[in-house]
Amino acid sequence: MELFDYSLFVSAIRMVSPILLAALGGALCARVGIFNVGLEGLILAGAFSAIVGNHFTENIFLALLTAVAVSVLVSLLFGYATIHLKSNPIVAGIAINFLMLGLTTFALRAIFDVKGAYYNKDMSGLPKVDIPFVEDIPVVGQLISGHSPLVYTAFLAAILLYVFFYRTVTGFRVLAVGKNEAAARSLGLKVTTIQYGAIIMSGVLCGLAGAQLSLGQVTMFTEGMTAGRGFIALVAMMLGQSHPIGIAGSSLLFGLMDALSIRLQGFSMPTQFTAMLPYVITIIAMFFLKDRGSDSLAGQHTSR
Amino acid sequence: MMLPQRLHKLFTPLIQPLLAVLIGLLAGAIAISFVGEPVFETYKAMWEGAFGNFYFLTSTLARATPILLVGLGVALAFRAGVFNLGSEGQMVLGAVSAALAALCIPGPPVVKLLAAIVAGMLAGGLWALLAGWMESRFKVQLLISTLLLNYVAVLFASYLVAGPFQDKTGSAALAQTPMIDQGAWLPKLFPGMSVHMGFVIAIVCAVVLIVILKYTAPGYEVKMLGLNPFFAQYGGVNKVKLLLLSMFFSGALAGLAGSVEVLGSQYRYVDGALTAPGFAWTGMMAALLANSNPLGTVVTAILLAALETGAMGMERNTEVPLEVASVIQAVLILFISAKLTLKLVKFRRKEREVHGTV
Amino acid sequence: MAHRLEMRNMTKRYGEFTANDNICISLDQGEVLAIVGENGAGKTTLMRMLYGLEQPSSGEIILNGKKVSFSGPQEAISRGIGMVHQHFMLFYDFTVAENIVIGHEPKKYGFFRRKAADEAVQKLAEQFKIGVNTAKKAGDCSIGEQQRIEILKVLYQGADIIILDEPTAVLTPFEVDGLLKTIRFLADQGKSIILITHKLREVMKVADRVTVLRNGKVTGSVHTSETNADKLAQLMVGRQLQKLNERDSISGDILLEAKGITIGQKGEKPELDRVSLTVRHGEILGVAGVSGNGQSQLIQAITGLRAVQEGSVRLKGQDLTEENVLARRKAGISHIPEDRYLWGAAKDATVEETALMGSQRNPKYSEKSFIRKASFRTRVKDWISRFEIKTSSLQEKAGNLSGGNLQKLIVARELDFHAPLLIAAEPTRGVDIGAMEYIHEALLEKRNSGDGILLISSELSEILALSDKIAVMYEGRIAGILDRSEATEETLSVLMAGGKQHDATAKTS
Structure with a gap:
């Protein structure tokens, strides 16, 4: 086995999609002025409910729908706390993470009566999409074809979000709300509606991210199976400056790191340093990008 | 006339926390009835597990120790106006440094012990200082850098104990350091009970912090810096210096949390042993619940620890999974951070009108 | 024909306080209506009701003959009412x-x-x-x-009706002229304009009619062709304006000496360009200028809040250029900041804590870093009674104090340092007339006791009333320094607009 080969990149692309989906959700929130630390919890909710949906409906589409619906519900709770109850979004996000870690583990025992992980060999996961013709092209075919539909959805979502932000009227207004909430309000823009919209969409995206985790590669749920991916997504969002294309780039990078870490384990080399890289790179990047995105952070002092 | 007013003043700030506790317990009750267990009995089992007898009580206090220390650190940073999300990294680096110092530094056990504590505090403090320095010198958002530095610290500690400092004596190659000399352990407060000297240290830290924040000039300056940094600077407070100092001590307290956990209860650094129970995040919650008041943090840290130990007891005696505790904790936090201002403001305005016409 | 807009018997109460009392105004097509009044006279409240930001306690708004009510700005906008806010x-x-x-x-x-x-x-x-x-x-x-x-x-x-809220406050005189022309042109095109201001010369230049407010009531409603600035001023203030009184110069030795102060990034136009000035004992040096011409930077350079790239600051001969804020305060500088909420207080701190700032390490009130609250409290209570500061207790949050009361608290705090030099920046911005007179008296008293004051204000009347000497700032530079005797509103205006001192004095002589 070599350190770098096609399969490394193939697995990187697979690793990317949950990170990318969640990071795009985070970016939507950041763009309306809400720093969503609760991505981890939202993904976990999606991952668990995808399995629940799969178990009870035995229909992969309904399973996805369940994942999205539950994540949206949780994101609404987050939205209610931050927008209506005016909680600090960071605090509310941390609470959401805790809540979902607790609830999914709890429900795992309540529903399936198992501890640690739930696996059922009768359950089918997400199908693989073989793109006709492309799959026959050497190298490129291996890289691009044969992933779960959610992998393609993730990249499509990035492009759609880009078009939304920079080409549509609603996207323009979303950006306006994040840039200057007071001014947006004075213009009569429906700030609260826009914020809720962004939070709900982030719920949808995180629900899909979770479904990819629990139904994409292996069809199972384990306690806390997000393993910090929500935070990685948050970091990818920061590194990508909440710009959809930037996020796609940083997510690819982090996916590669992820895949590389797993590969290194096979070589019995310390994986900690490759796992550390996304964070170190982002810290270094922060030195150059320091002014941007600061207005999306809560807890800042205002002069008046 | 005066007494009701005073009572009112005393109890108004308590309404919301009590309401949050109530909602939290309600959420827990729903979860409990979902698995078909009797709510009241389950809560009773939980109470027993946390405070039921002396042994359980001391277990709760032992668990509260690192939570409290982390909470105090977060509270201090909060007071200075910064959100230190890096407690986990600071705690882990403190713990691994303490373990390594106790193992490597020669000398009598007492020296080892003291050196370990100092090393742990220094490591945590310096790690936090790095984030503070990046903020004040390069305007790198502290909120984000502390979060990122967590992962670097945890992974680095994991590397240390999985690689160069791994305990090779055991049969299975676990990621942990060798055991520390027994002489360098923090003594237990009661024989056979898990609460150790670290709890006393934590209480002392809380008292010192209360005194500093409430009665001294530096404490006043920290508070003003947190409330309005421009005002503090205008009044002659050296913002950068004070920010760095606050961050250092905030990290040092987290480092101390890791150190006493290693020296008082685990006696070695085990990879993941401090991160898995979520001491740092619970500590952060304790500080948030107490609105960064050190005295309040003592109470909330013990409360949150009790929820966790109580849930363990509950799991032993009922069919309810212990995660019910995290559900209650999370709901508690969600509602305590909410600003139920609308109602309160209206209430106050009414009150003022009433007083005006008298 | 009916008016385009009428506001009838508008009243707005906040608890006990009546901000607007039975106010009536009307506005026709193609008309410029000026609403003038001092700070706190109720101009802003009236406009907020028209724009749907506040609901009137009573009264009605009639637009094009129909009674309307707006629950938010969006509705006002959709009915053709637009507002240009003071803060963009x-x-x-x-x-x-x-x-x-x-x-x-x-x-x-x-x-x-x-x-x-x-x-x-x-x-x-x-x-x-x-x-x-x-x-x-x-x-x-x-x-x-x-x-x-x-x-x-x-x-x-x-919008057919355009509300302009204090539009000239931030503009240079040249820009003001341009704006007034635009306003006139818009009116000629059939738009109706409401101009909120307290600058009477602009009113006389551009408005067709004027409604004057004082303490929430209309004190006069006149055509500009039938009135003049003096008459308006009387309606606004409610009494004869006091003329500048002659007074003895008592200025002594040099107290503050700033030389060639420069602040700015390399390669960019400096924010503060070689500014030099001196303040003597027993002297008030006024610094006039349109806000944003380097006054803030000057204050920060002298108080040590910002480092200077060039130049020096000396107090009584002692070089303070490299010293920090604390050292400068100790050396004898006290400072009433230009923005009381940004620099002068913390909204969530208590009155007592706000008062303590600067004294927390004073040996009188602290012992080995421990603050002696008891002895400090008596001092704050003394200020509260002397300055008639209205607060429910020492534990009240500073943010709950009214603007005037908080300003008095800050003034009391800074005066009580008895520092030889007081920097007073916009000392009466946004306070009521009573508090303003009180603060002015306190400043004069300090000057008469032999201390020096650097007074920075964008209100020319304040500068003219208090200063012994007046420096005018323009684009980060001192455009000229005049004696009290040679300064008039006209000469200062020329300098504020970037004219030369020679032009200024030549024009008026």
Whole structure:
């Protein structure tokens, strides 16, 4: 086995999609002025409910729908706390993470009566999409074809979000709300509606991210199976400056790191340093990008 | 006339926390009835597990120790106006440094012990200082850098104990350091009970912090810096210096949390042993619940620890999974951070009108 | 014909306080109505009700003969009422065109047609002769340009009635002229304008009619052709304005000496350019200028809040250039800040804590770092009674104090340092007349006791009433320094607009 080969990149692309989906959700929130630390919890909710949906409906589409619906519900709770109850979004996000870690583990025992992980060999996961013709092209075919539909959805979502932000009227207004909430309000823009919209969409995206985790590669749920991916997504969002294309780039990078870490384990080399890289790179990047995105952070002092 | 007013003043700030506790317990009750267990009995089992007898009580206090220390650190940073999300990294680096110092530094056990504590505090403090320095010198958002530095610290500690400092004596190659000399352990407060000297240290830290924040000039300056940094600077407070100092001590307290956990209860650094129970995040919650008041943090840290130990007891005696505790904790936090201002403001305005016409 | 707009018997109460008492105004097509009054007279409240930001306690608004009520700005906008706020509501990262069309963007299938937006804005700008560069980012525009964006935005939204809230406060005299021309032109095109201001000369120049408010009541409603600035001033203040009194010069030795102070990034136009000035004992040096011409930087350079690139600051001969804020305070500088909420207090701190700032390490009130609260409290209580500061207790939050009371608290705190030099920046901004007179008296008293005061104010009347000498700042430089005897509003205005001292004195002599 070599350190770098096609399969490394193939697995990187697979690793990317949950990170990318969640990071795009985070970016939507950041763009309306809400720093969503609760991505981890939202993904976990999606991952668990995808399995629940799969178990009870035995229909992969309904399973996805369940994942999205539950994540949206949780994101609404987050939205209610931050927008209506005016909680600090960071605090509310941390609470959401805790809540979902607790609830999914709890429900795992309540529903399936198992501890640690739930696996059922009768359950089918997400199908693989073989793109006709492309799959026959050497190298490129291996890289691009044969992933779960959610992998393609993730990249499509990035492009759609880009078009939304920079080409549509609603996207323009979303950006306006994040840039200057007071001014947006004075213009009569429906700030609260826009914020809720962004939070709900982030719920949808995180629900899909979770479904990819629990139904994409292996069809199972384990306690806390997000393993910090929500935070990685948050970091990818920061590194990508909440710009959809930037996020796609940083997510690819982090996916590669992820895949590389797993590969290194096979070589019995310390994986900690490759796992550390996304964070170190982002810290270094922060030195150059320091002014941007600061207005999306809560807890800042205002002069008046 | 005066007494009701005073009572009112005393109890108004308590309404919301009590309401949050109530909602939290309600959420827990729903979860409990979902698995078909009797709510009241389950809560009773939980109470027993946390405070039921002396042994359980001391277990709760032992668990509260690192939570409290982390909470105090977060509270201090909060007071200075910064959100230190890096407690986990600071705690882990403190713990691994303490373990390594106790193992490597020669000398009598007492020296080892003291050196370990100092090393742990220094490591945590310096790690936090790095984030503070990046903020004040390069305007790198502290909120984000502390979060990122967590992962670097945890992974680095994991590397240390999985690689160069791994305990090779055991049969299975676990990621942990060798055991520390027994002489360098923090003594237990009661024989056979898990609460150790670290709890006393934590209480002392809380008292010192209360005194500093409430009665001294530096404490006043920290508070003003947190409330309005421009005002503090205008009044002659050296913002950068004070920010760095606050961050250092905030990290040092987290480092101390890791150190006493290693020296008082685990006696070695085990990879993941401090991160898995979520001491740092619970500590952060304790500080948030107490609105960064050190005295309040003592109470909330013990409360949150009790929820966790109580849930363990509950799991032993009922069919309810212990995660019910995290559900209650999370709901508690969600509602305590909410600003139920609308109602309160209206209430106050009414009150003022009433007083005006008298 | 009915008026385009009428506001009848408008009353607004906040608890005990009546901000607007039975106010009536009317406005016709093509008319410029000025609403004048001092700070706190109720101008802003009246306009907030018209714009739907506040609901009146009683009274009615009649628009084009129909009774209306607005629950929010959106409704007011849709009925043709637009407002240009004193603090601009702009998105600095967006282009000028984007800022103007936002909320009513030209679109096709939900897609934003930026080109069409650009063209529409350009057409609008030509129609009303308002020059803007549509592709520029709003953040790169000058204050004057930003104001033009705001006016165009209101026009784009289809406003027939345009409210301008203190539009000239931030402009240079040259820009003011341009704005007044625009206002006149808009009126000639059939728009109705409401101009909120307290600058009477501008009112006389541009308005058709004036309504004067004092303490929430209308004290006069006149045509400008039938009145003059003096009469308006009387209606505004309610008494004869006191003339500048002659007074003895008592100035002694040099107290503060600032030499060649320069602040700025390398390669950019300096924010503060070789500023030199001196303040003597027993002297008030007034610094006049349109705000934003380097006054803030000057204050920060002298107090040590900002490092200087060049130049020196000396107090009683002692070089303070390298010292920090604390050392300078110790050396004898006290400071009433220009913005009491930004610099002068913390809203969530208690009155006592706000009062303590600067004394927390004073040996009188602290012992080995421990603050002696008891002895400090008596001192604060003394201020409260002497300055008649209204607060429910020492534990009240500073943010709950009214602006005037908080300002008095800050003034009391800074005066009680008994520092030889007091920097008083906008000491009476936004306070009521009673508090203003109180503060002015306190400043004069300090001057008469032999201390020096550096008074920075954008209110010319305040500068003229208090100063022994007047320095005028323009674009980060001192444009000229005049004696009290040679300074008039006219000479100062010329300097404030960037004219030379020679022109200023030549024009008036």
